Amino acid sequence: MTNKTQTLYKSYIIEEYFATKKPYYVSISDEIELFEAAYKQKLPVLFKGPTGCGKTRFIEYMAYKIGQEMKKSKKNNNSQINIPLVTIACHEDLTASDLVGRYLLEGDSTVWLDGPLTRAVKAGGICYLDEVVEARKDTTVIIHPLTDHRRILPVEKKGELLEAADGFLLVLSYNPGYQSALKDLKHSTRQRFIAIEFDYPSVEKETEIIAHESGLDDGTSNKLAILGEKIRNLKEHGLPEGASTRLLIYAAKMISQGIKPVRACQVAVNWAVTDDSLLHQGIQEVITSIFPE
Amino acid sequence: MTNKTQTLYKSYIIEEYFATKKPYYVSISDEIELFEAAYKQKLPVLFKGPTGCGKTRFIEYMAYKIGQEMKKSKKNNNSQINIPLVTIACHEDLTASDLVGRYLLEGDSTVWLDGPLTRAVKAGGICYLDEVVEARKDTTVIIHPLTDHRRILPVEKKGELLEAADGFLLVLSYNPGYQSALKDLKHSTRQRFIAIEFDYPSVEKETEIIAHESGLDDGTSNKLAILGEKIRNLKEHGLPEGASTRLLIYAAKMISQGIKPVRACQVAVNWAVTDDSLLHQGIQEVITSIFPE
Amino acid sequence: MTNKTQTLYKSYIIEEYFATKKPYYVSISDEIELFEAAYKQKLPVLFKGPTGCGKTRFIEYMAYKIGQEMKKSKKNNNSQINIPLVTIACHEDLTASDLVGRYLLEGDSTVWLDGPLTRAVKAGGICYLDEVVEARKDTTVIIHPLTDHRRILPVEKKGELLEAADGFLLVLSYNPGYQSALKDLKHSTRQRFIAIEFDYPSVEKETEIIAHESGLDDGTSNKLAILGEKIRNLKEHGLPEGASTRLLIYAAKMISQGIKPVRACQVAVNWAVTDDSLLHQGIQEVITSIFPE
Amino acid sequence: MTNKTQTLYKSYIIEEYFATKKPYYVSISDEIELFEAAYKQKLPVLFKGPTGCGKTRFIEYMAYKIGQEMKKSKKNNNSQINIPLVTIACHEDLTASDLVGRYLLEGDSTVWLDGPLTRAVKAGGICYLDEVVEARKDTTVIIHPLTDHRRILPVEKKGELLEAADGFLLVLSYNPGYQSALKDLKHSTRQRFIAIEFDYPSVEKETEIIAHESGLDDGTSNKLAILGEKIRNLKEHGLPEGASTRLLIYAAKMISQGIKPVRACQVAVNWAVTDDSLLHQGIQEVITSIFPE
């Protein structure tokens, strides 16, 4: 059985994983121009915004777009030229070694293994630290010398300094909505980045996104977008975070499988968003007002 | 003696452990259709519900059922086609390495050992993270890229990304009833799943389950189901969690061994459910009202 | 000197340590029947009760008794058939690896060493986790799949699942008297066990036990049993836990060495039970009322 | 220089370090008889009492005395028969492995190294755990099976159980005076020991001890003993712990070096006992009233 399973999945080297076709992204404001200006000036960027509003998709789109423009500007068609995008989901136990690298014992000698940040620094890629405030403090400090004029990464376990390759850029994301005081970004870190704020798309744009991603008709997609907007307005009634575009797409996909809209919205949106039974009731009323049975 | 004991137990490779016959499961609502729709759309699923109401049994049943349907749709009788079900009981010390894998020293070289999540990703199985809020934060973050359109698992210690095999699906369970604020599921995690809520079965269904599992007669099984329902109503009187179906089956099994019903219910239900002597008294009164001596 | 000391002690393989003669145990209620019913139905058991009331002695007795009955039922005299009893004293630093096993470097290769729980699972023995609430959470979670219908132990570091041998049973003990809220047994754990509550023996039975264990005469043993009962009644006056049967036996043994009863009770009971000088005075008055000088 | 320094110190195997002459000990009460009775009955012993009142000296004395009596009773003069005394100063980071033993890499294979508790269990010695409440909980639990009728030490990393050699006895010390609630001895531990309470010696006995240990004349030694008694009475005025006999001996030794008594008592007693300047003043007044200049 081992032989068979080996063909079921694909494996990539981290810095060699590229989008092979243009990622679908609907721009909300001038975020594309801002990012391009920052990239040209090598200014590190901080994305702020709620869960599931498209930050990850945006950085994928920009990595692809800048890579394409570099190809054009070089007037050749070498399809190998790409901007590697190295994404790191931060968490409480992420250490500096996880980012920079470590020694591993292999056979009878130790071998150094570059961490994902070092890979991005060497390959001249974009390094995207998702939810950076979750990381341990050593992680946020290790990136400081990469964000000033020196663009240097100290690899202390090897006694080395690395000067980042030309295309390298550091991008952080964080969600100011649910940060506790304990987990705030330190000023000595945040004042090293320009900041782009993201929000949910308008109903029109969200309709377009839902229909595109789920293959559902425009009418039902529009109802789901309106549902999203109404639930986000419930935030003042105790809902900690509104329904993301992702959840609306989930509901659309369930509907496209034959689940009734009211039930699809209940499991994909209402129950996914909260455990509170009073809020459940309120949201379900909103759902049935949009999808009367 | 070592020789003899080696024949007393059985050992399996994690991703090769399948149910060999159809697991017994009595459906409560439309959860089977919902799960099948989600599985076809590759939408990650979150199970919510109290202890011992059948979530684990349900996922075993679905893994078996989907596997059977895949066999039929392929119009052959290759009995090898199954959906591996990899179950991971989460706890406070479960690390990302426990899930993804680690290097082990073997002989004079190091060997990589895939963790259970990696095994499920490669084998295209269902990975069931039981009581996920108990896990450390790095564990909940490592699953994020597996739940978006990329379906990718970063194996950072090997510098690799794995694209999940086709049949892979991530399923989480959690019990919103006794979560503290500290151990809540983060929105950036929960908004990646559709949610199915579970509750205890009705008295009729529970009677059927108890009788089937214990071999006890329907009449006594029905009395135990009624007992279960009454104890769950005591929740407002300070009982933190109602008696699970599992405990009612335990009582039935003790009765089938000749223990008197009142005593069987005392040890299998009353003492198992709480240490509080006032509650003990109240529950025992309910028991004797149902099983008068 | 090394040669000589090697003969002073005995060493056993954990799962091959059996009681060679019937352990002395005086039954309090129907606990023997309850345990036998649970063992036949493979229902995990939870012992609740105060310090030193005989829980450990009971499990030793049952392991011996069930082993003897299995011999008889098999109608042969193979004295090798026994139920191994693997006892694990839980503590705050007990990890899942301590229970399940770990890799050890031996010579130039690593060797897997089964932990005590794995030994019991393989040998089909009773695994007794003493004071389970003291253990870390990963320890209590690792036992979950062993307590449902699958009776499985995941040995994740080897990528294996073990199906428990036929005679295997999991037994936990805990003392609800002095658990803090922080160290309570989770419902998802406790609702996997039937529960047997233990209490101190009656004065008559305790007299019998003290006399048997210490060799002291019945009259003095009876006075000590009365002392025990009176001190346990002081619990409402601030004594956190009453004097165990064990301490009364200690006092009896000191008396049998020629120490005066009043002094023997002071050092073996009064000073052992508390550091509070007011309680010391009160208890000493009880002692002198029973043993007037 | 390395050669020379190698001759400056002595090195012993832990369980082969014996007192070569009778330790000096002045008995306070019937503690010698109590300990001998407990040793004969193999009852574990707990010493309670303040800092520096002679608990450590007492256990050394008893180990020597019991060893001498065993020689006599065996009617030969084999001077090798001794009771090893293994003393372990407990602290917050003392783990079960520190007591029981661990594997060490030596050359190209791993070698097991017995910890001090295992050494005492094997050699049949007295194991003295000083200030046991300081130890981590796993340490206090590991000793439980050594204190009941089985007298067993589980060496889990080797999969072994050791039955203690005949002369083995476990002795704990602790100081109830400054234990916080957090660091109390658990009842499941303390109810496994008889308890002997110690206090400072009387002025007469302390005079004798000071004179013997320092070589100072009886008159000045008596003044120091009186000083000790008076300072201990200051405990109600905020002094957390009285001056130990050890500090009075220090003062005597400083005086014997020609330091004036008032100054010697200031540095060896007053400043050693507290940092509080008000208490300094009060104690210094006591000193000058006893040693007027």
Added chain:
Amino acid sequence: MTNKTQTLYKSYIIEEYFATKKPYYVSISDEIELFEAAYKQKLPVLFKGPTGCGKTRFIEYMAYKIGQEMKKSKKNNNSQINIPLVTIACHEDLTASDLVGRYLLEGDSTVWLDGPLTRAVKAGGICYLDEVVEARKDTTVIIHPLTDHRRILPVEKKGELLEAADGFLLVLSYNPGYQSALKDLKHSTRQRFIAIEFDYPSVEKETEIIAHESGLDDGTSNKLAILGEKIRNLKEHGLPEGASTRLLIYAAKMISQGIKPVRACQVAVNWAVTDDSLLHQGIQEVITSIFPE
């Protein structure tokens, strides 16, 4: 692809990384004279001041300047003579071993690797510990013997003491503005350093810096400097830290890419400085008053 990426970045030995041209630095006060006096007297120096006010740039400038003067005074043109500057970004997980060094397994033997502090001590360089209060306490204590007359670094894992090379100097930075009481510099540490306080430059000097660093015209640079001053005055209105010179340069660079000044200041200054929507409004009003559209 590996071959190509190897040419994209540069790698240096830590203590051999020197500024190759004079770092741009505009002096604020007499900090250059103070530092030169301290360096000649081998007095360790502490920099105090807010985020992004130029402390890092200043120490780079001084390392370059002192190196140049040493070359002149030696009357030769050996361009190799430089003062190595070893910068260490401190964080909560920085241990003494990270600074001093550790053993690494290489092939079949262990090799000692000097940490960055040891490298500076040996090479006679300036060791700059940035944000020292973030470091663990062992880190701050390890530097004590380097700051007194002995100028010694204990390398305890090698059993060695290192006497620092002649040019060695220790420099710390810290930001008293946002230190909590828990993370204060201990007096036993701080009283080993002379302290130089830094503040933001005047509007005139900041204009000069912004224009030089961004290439923007003087008029717009001056407006940005005025903006910086005004935002710093908002500190009394709840802004935890003012905008750094670095952020003003970022805004200038965004403007030079064609982004409108108001928008450039919003993303590079306003959103970068705070997440508070009220403060966002206030700052945006300041921005539009300076850059009316």
Added chain:
Amino acid sequence: MTNKTQTLYKSYIIEEYFATKKPYYVSISDEIELFEAAYKQKLPVLFKGPTGCGKTRFIEYMAYKIGQEMKKSKKNNNSQINIPLVTIACHEDLTASDLVGRYLLEGDSTVWLDGPLTRAVKAGGICYLDEVVEARKDTTVIIHPLTDHRRILPVEKKGELLEAADGFLLVLSYNPGYQSALKDLKHSTRQRFIAIEFDYPSVEKETEIIAHESGLDDGTSNKLAILGEKIRNLKEHGLPEGASTRLLIYAAKMISQGIKPVRACQVAVNWAVTDDSLLHQGIQEVITSIFPE
């Protein structure tokens, strides 16, 4: 470059680092006689006093002085006879292993490396534990058996006991001024030491010290000593700790480099002592009153 840097610094074995000339020390009271008496009687010593008042210098002076006297008393001129002084700066992460020693892997076998305390015990030197309350509890307990009549160091990882060489003495320092209740010295530790309290020198002595150490004239040195005294009196106005003699010497050295006295005192004393702007103002007024411009 590596070749050249190897000649810039000096390296010593820890226990072979001796002062080669008499350390400069001005005695404050009878501390020299007290220490000599304690050393002859082998009584462990505790130094109490504020930061920078000369405790470290004093212990260096005594090690040199006692070494010199031992040479004389032996009536030969073997210049090799010295008292090694092993200084250990204690910190929160200092473990018992750091003091006693550990196994290191070297080539294909493990080698034991003595820690600094073991080195002092073997070489018969003075072991000086600076700021001992900062150390972890295991560190303070490991020294107990070295301070009683046995003078023994248990090296548990080797299963050995070391009896200290003749000249060995344990000396601790701590600063009672800023100890929190959590970090107090336990009575079971402190009652093992005689205590010598240190304070700042008188103005006359401090003038002498400043002039000697900095080479500055007596008049200005005297002004600095007066400044020190006045700042120490500010302690009642909220200054947590007075200016140390070391800082006054720093100011003197800055003045000798041509920095104006007022500015030198500002950076070397005022800013070094506190971050509080009100205290800055008050201290600066004291400075200008002594050094009017």
